[in-house]
Amino acid sequence: AVPVPDNCPTDFLDVNRTNRTWEPLYFVVLSEEALSSNNVLIPSMGIIALYTTFVIAVARIVRQILVGGAGRAVLEDMPDPRPLLRLVEDIKLAQVEGDMKLEKELYYNLLNIFRDPT
Numbered sequence: 001a002v003p004v005p006d007n008c009p010t011d012f013l014d015v016n017r018t019n020r021t022w023e024p025l026y027f028v029v030l031s032e033e034a035l036s037s038n039n040v041l042i043p044s045m046g047i048i049a050l051y052t053t054f055v056i057a058v059a060r061i062v063r064q065i066l067v068g069g070a071g072r073a074v075l076e077d078m079p080d081p082r083p084l085l086r087l088v089e090d091i092k093l094a095q096v097e098g099d100m101k102l103e104k105e106l107y108y109n110l111l112n113i114f115r116d117p118t
Contacts, residue, residue: 084113 069076078084087110094103
């Protein structure tokens with residue numbers, strides 16, 4: 001049995017209680033040590049979790065190698081990035097001035113440029 005502190009209220013389930021005051025809430029938590037050795041990785045983590053982590057890590061590495069910078073190609077192969085930079089600066093300026101309508105319109109223009117860069 002777990003000892004209960006003396007100042008822990010015992011009438012918290014009494015719905016007919018008339019003098020309701022705020023009292024501290026107590027939690028009693030019990031925990032047992034699963035393994036006695038701290039150096040065991042697989043039983044504590046689980047073989048499925050370890051395998052999943054390994055597969056995800058390998059998949060990310062392979063994806064990075066195969067895909068590489070395909071997402072950056074639009075930005076790196078751009079002949080003149082100054083109009084795009086001006087558009088971003090205009091969005092920032094519209095945001096500072098509080099012109100939400102213009103900011104939204106410019107932002108959608110920027111999104112359309114990134115969706116179809118041709």
